[in-house]
Amino acid sequence: MDTVFKRYLLFVIGFSCTLILALGQDSYYFQPHPQDKDVQKGQSVTLECGVSNSKHVVFYWTLNGEPVSNTSRRYQEGSNLFFTRVDPAKDIGEFKCIATNVTTGISLASQGAQLNILCSSKVLPGLVHSLYSFIQSLNMAGSFFV
Numbered sequence: 001m002d003t004v005f006k007r008y009l010l011f012v013i014g015f016s017c018t019l020i021l022a023l024g025q026d027s028y029y030f031q032p033h034p035q036d037k038d039v040q041k042g043q044s045v046t047l048e049c050g051v052s053n054s055k056h057v058v059f060y061w062t063l064n065g066e067p068v069s070n071t072s073r074r075y076q077e078g079s080n081l082f083f084t085r086v087d088p089a090k091d092i093g094e095f096k097c098i099a100t101n102v103t104t105g106i107s108l109a110s111q112g113a114q115l116n117i118l119c120s121s122k123v124l125p126g127l128v129h130s131l132y133s134f135i136q137s138l139n140m141a142g143s144f145f146v
Contacts (some may be wrong), residue, residue, distance in 0.1 A: 003029070029108075034081075034112075038113055041087070044083055059078075062096045081095065
């Protein structure tokens with residue numbers, strides 16, 4: 001093979017690979033993206049997720065990079081993640097929605113969302129009182145304002 005033909009062949013192969021990669025890109029985006037949610041401990045909440053074009057797209061969720069397993073307390077409902085009872089011991093971290101086009105195999109990960117689990121209003125005053133009493137016992141009450 002002469003040098004010109006080799007260069008032409010490399011160009012054609014490179015162009016073909018670039019074209020295949022460009023055509024393989026999926027043209028969908030998250031709509032809506034999962035958003036942080038404020039929720040009381042033990043209450044229900046839904047993290048929403050969707051894509052602009054859901055044709056051939058399947059969804060799953062991750063928590064801190066690990067797939068979320070469906071349970072009776074927390075499960076995927078369509079593309080959304082539903083919590084029947086939020087548990088601070090099990091629901092802390094970054095949730096992401098993963099959308100995969102099953103025909104191309106291309107996956108997109110959403111921005112992260114977290115649950116801001118709020119204390120019960122009955123618990124917080126007692127906690128503040130206990131903390132204040134503890135600080136008083138250390139003779140540091142003057143530096144703590146309630």
